[in-house]
Amino acid sequence: HGTTEELSVAILKRNSTMKKMLSTYGREVVRRKSSVARKPALEDEIRGDSVASAMINSIQRRLLKNQLVPELVDKITAFVQRFPSGTAFAVRSSGTYEDMASASFAGQYSTFLNQRCAQDVVASVIKCWASMWQEHVLEYRRNLALRKDDESSSSGDLSKLAMPAMSVLIMRQIDSQVAGVMFTRNPATGDVDQIMIESVWGQGEGLVSAELVPDRYVFSRVSKQQLSAEISSSKTHMYELAKDKTGTCKVVVPEKRMISEPTLDEDRLAQLLEAGTRLHEFHGSPQDVEWAFDESGKLWVLQTRAITAAGAPPCDEQTRLPPFVPPGPGVWNCDTTHFAKPMSKSGQCYAGTNGPLGPGGAFGKSAARAGVGIAGMDMRIVNGFAYTQVVPVMDAEELRGRSEIAKTFWSEKVYLKELKEFDDEWKPARIKEHEEIYALIKEHERVAETLETSTTTDKTLLELSEIAFAHIQKSYQDHHTYTVQAVMVVGDCMAQVIEWTGCSVLDAVELFDLASPASRGILHVEDPVVAEALAAIRANPRAVDALNDLDDEFFDGAELASDTLKFLKQSADDRLRAAMDKLIARFGYRLVHGYDVCGEVNVEVPELMLRGLLDGLNNDGSAERELQEKVERDIGAMRERVP
Structure with a gap:
């Protein structure tokens, strides 16, 4: 150094x-x-x-x-x-200018391969x-x-x-059977949701020097679907480690089939895609990865660096915004319903790369159970915004099979059975998992307060972070487990109502007011956890005063709201403290809006939670009764219009 x-x-x-x-x-x-x-x-x-x-x-x-x-x-x-x-070694540089944002010195300095003794x-x-x-x-x-x-x-x-x-x-030299590079952002188009892989037989030296023509594969990083494959038919030569000297030597490929045969099979491509996705998520940015498979078939990641000058489209000089790169061919929908603003890096990792929407993900499986001809949804991120495109089922035999499944799904009302499973089994199990993780975090906080050193707590925090990471990834998959069943039944009902009555889509949507907890606001009194929290507050005069003394101006002050919420959480009243803890465990870490995991959650916007509690405290049920009566009147009017 x-x-x-x-x-x-x-x-x-x-x-x-x-x-x-x-x-x-x-x-x-x-x-x-x-x-x-x-x-x-x-x-x-x-x-x-x-x-x-x-x-x-x-x-x-x-x-x-x-x-x-x-x-x-x-x-x-x-x-x-x-x-x-x-044992052979590779000696290579790691310079301060090799990974600059505006330029890269990668490849400028010398690398020495196949060095076999300490002197070399x-x-x-x-x-x-x-x-x-x-x-x-x-x-x-x-x-x-x-x-x-x-x-x-x-x-x-x-x-x-x-x-x-x-x-x-100084690195141990890998005697590679196949080697190459992988970009977790397509360097040709700038598409952050495409992975490009280039590979050659033997050592990667011929690829890096542009002397050999590689095989090139492009995949969707979201769905792992192969978008293109260019298999070189001129792979007549390769580089291998020299047997009687240091360095490498260029030789004719040992078997004729290797000239036109793909250098990577499906299994190795899958390993590379998994490694590329993990590296991209870990570093939070697109990566340029050098890799190799040895003779035993083991994958080695030799180096990863952020894609810098060579793979970054230029920014607009006036706005400093990156240029818009189309997500891909065909029709795409900018998903502002779930992601109304540019997604955070973590949001892109969780929602955009673990493939809950892609073929083989939870959404595709949900569609298959309902007999829908959709394999999944492809999601790509452009400048932080999420774009989606339907991935149809293309196989004719599979489409015929799904048609039969659809007939049974509707004629035997399979959706009722599945939605009952959602209410009675699946949802309680997911809530239990969430509460268990919340309990671990609370215990970590308690232990941290009693220790003078952070060594133990740092280790525990890392373990908790890994658990939370896995839980969030699983939650994105779980979210789509029953998506098609829930959406199709409601959508079918709305479509029938519109066809029968000629009403607008908005009128049809209003018929579902109060039909689900989500339509009743952030906190609804029918939930037992909310009901217990309100009962505990009513039984504590100081808590009642703390909420009733608030006016509308208070809710513009996050600091005051935070202090009040803290007072309720740390009350000397055991019942109130326990009830608030359960309330926060259930509702406190739900996203206020959207599906970006780094978006604000309810405890980070305490004025919203307090508004919900205050509304519940002063709620005599009249507002819900009035709305329910309106819905019933609207339904009655709609029924009269049915032929």
């Missing part, structure tokens, strides 16, 4: 005897080389000189002749000796550092500085860039 300044200055200091032998011209070269190391701006100044190339080459030669400090050599040797004799590894480390002084690297830096300058001043001032630094990675 070191900078070019540290390395070149150290070399010049250690080779003092050589300085005495230099001519006046030679001393000037050394002086200017030292200055370049300290002030990168001089690099551009000397580039036009006839001695520029000689100076750069001289710095490289001096670096290559230098020796690493004994302590570092000992550590590298000890590391290499931990592995069986003959040590030498390769020095070569890696020396590669920072290759002419094409310095030229790239100069051009980068030009781009960073104002258009009115094209000086290419390298002092505007921080001095680069480089760590060197």
